[in-house]
Amino acid sequence: MNRRTLLAGFLALPALPVMSRLSLADTHEVGMSFEPLDVPHSFWKDKVSAEAFEVLFEEATERPDSSPLDKVYDAGTYICAACYLPLFRSEDKFDSGTGWPSFTQPIKGHMGTKQDFKLIWPRTEYHCARCGGHQGHVFKDGPPPTGERWCNNGVALRFVPENETLPELRA
Template identity: 65%
Template sequence: MKRRAMLKVFSLLPALPLFGQARMSLAASETGAPTVVALDVPHSHWQGLVSPQAYAVLFEEDTERAGSSPLNQEKREGTYICAACYLPLFSSQFKFDSGTGWPSFTQPIAGHMGLKQDNRLFMTRTEYHCARCGGHQGHVFDDGPQPRGERWCNNGVALRFIPGDESLPALRS
């Protein structure tokens, strides 16, 4: 990722603990923007609450096979939430077809993602995680559509879609 794009991504998101173990909740900050507090649970807590495939992606940083997620074809209005803790991560208004085989978005819900550098695969990428449970979601790239130019490439198995006419589920702890 280019340095300017990397700085842009980091300036968009507050500094959040990726794997913080403090109890998490949603609250309003002084600016009125949502803030997220990290959960104080080991990754093993989520085994049995999510499928084995979701656990492998979320907590072992695996990647699902391209084109395997039914969320690629999801076109309804709604919210994409973390498959583990149910924190809302993306609004459907920011979803687009990137042609990569994974659900892609132009931006997340502000303050709901944490970032870290990923040096696997012999290159440097920016990996993002749910700010609440630390679950790996995907990688952000600087080749998305304008005006932001970002592509938040997500593993579908790490998400759950809630249609706009349904209530969001309570956060899981």
């Protein structure tokens, strides 16, 4: 990290309360219609594993190389582990070599983003647009066509193979 990056992070701190609101990510695929949920995070405690709850609703990060989903490249859909909203298509997945499932783009309108300053310098954090569950961070070091790497916590996702029906949205 250089001084300019460090300084930019500190200068952005006063804007944190304004930036903490989620904004919908601009992506390339038409998504399904859904209503955002208005439930407390505690609502999900008995619906997901303790590890998933910590990542989704306490914004933790799982260890790299800990998710079997990092090596899944079958055709299908990746859905939010909490509310089951489809978040990524398998054709947008790639091996980033980071130890986390990575995608070039999410399904349009299914992610919200906000600035994260936990490591001092700003990063773009993203959440499920329906339940608000923390998924990961997006970086500008991915492959074409977007140049983005949507780096996801595997425990925050479920994979539904192409030959299976997507589950109904959970509330």
